[in-house]
Amino acid sequence: MTKITIGRMSRVIVIGAGMVGLATAWHLQERGYDVTVMDKEGVAAGASWGNAGWLAPAKTIPLSNPSLWRYGPTALLDADAALSMPIRFDPRLWGFLARFMGQATTRAWDATMAALTPIDLEALAAFDELELGGVDAWTRKGPFVIGFEEESQAAGFLREIEGAVRHGQEAPLTPLDDVQSLAPMLSDAITCAYRLDGQRFIEPGPYVEALGRAVEERGGVIRTGAEVVSVNGDSVVLDTGERVETDTVVIATGAWLPALARDHGVRTPVQAGRGYSFSVETEQPAEHSVYLPHHRMACTPYQGRFRIAGTMEFRRPDEPLYPRRIEAIVNQARKVMTGVDLDNRQDEWVGSRPVTPDGRPLVGRTATENVYVAGGHGMWGVVLGPATGKFLAQLIDTGETHPAIRPFDPLR
Known part of the structure; x- marks a missing residue:
């Protein structure tokens, strides 16, 4: 259970100022906690900035699927393929890939989809809650063109849309x-198209920055410029040598999560699945x-x-942007x-998304x-971030784990 100190608000340090970390901080403030967010670079400095900004629960599905057995091996030999990894000796990476491919079965896909569906169904309402609570940002409805x-x-x-619907999603497709x-x-090369309704999008960088401002306006502190190098139950230690006391710690560092979480019993590997994007002008808006x-x-x-992402x-999360991928x-x-x-x-970018072998996020209490x-969360940290923060704050505050x-x- 969370340690409560009589006579003052319980203090929480959230490590990571992306969508997940800031949403957790905001919901902890809703419950009366004194929150400090720490990030070595700043708000939305990682995968929360340059992604496509999709709030598309119908496409928040397992990454590993049976088509990988056909597509994956050929992709590694195609310089223009969307799937890419270095051909080099890296036992940790190849071990992750073996476990990831082990999930590329229909049975595993269905199991992971069943696990994701409850939080998928909460995702859009969680954005509405942030905006009703004073976060000065927008989500935009409208059809997705496929x-x-x-x-x-x-x-x-x-097949993916059918699978999402079979597990309880709504995905109006025409x-x-x-x-x-x-x-x-x-x-005119596109000869077959669909419209997918019931989804939304945001401008992810500005949205996360607005969420950060809301946390600060409500009394929270966002500290940048120093890296947390170790975590204890009652404190964190920075690379400057400073020790900061707290009552509770939340590690929300994306693809870098294992560096701090491994010592607390979290053994599921997290691999950086790096995405690239850039923006261009279009003749018509x-x-x-x-x-x-x-x-x-x-x-x-x-x-x-028009932002194009793919x-x-x-690779390792800190490797540089490779122009060949652009x-x-x-x-x-x-x-x-x-x-x-x-x-x-403009805005050429690479960001490291945190991918687990079984396609399920890591959310909850450690050892x-x-x-x-x-x-x-893999590719879904933005869409699932607010719901994740809400339910993790509930767990920290009450000890109760929400089914989602x-x-x-x-x-x-």
């Missing part, structure tokens, strides 16, 4: 005859999110431009887009009293 060059390419996507009416940047599953590209309007690159996305985009200035790119973790996070026991 495009393919030929009908046969849609089979895998349709054929789209005039794709350019909603997505004028898609060329982009108004809706666009998904090109065959080319593994997720696109969304972003501050008057790639699942398994080129790979551009090469794919040229096949299916028109009226898009792909040579005048050390008063130390909790929140991470391992019960499958994510970090000690599994």
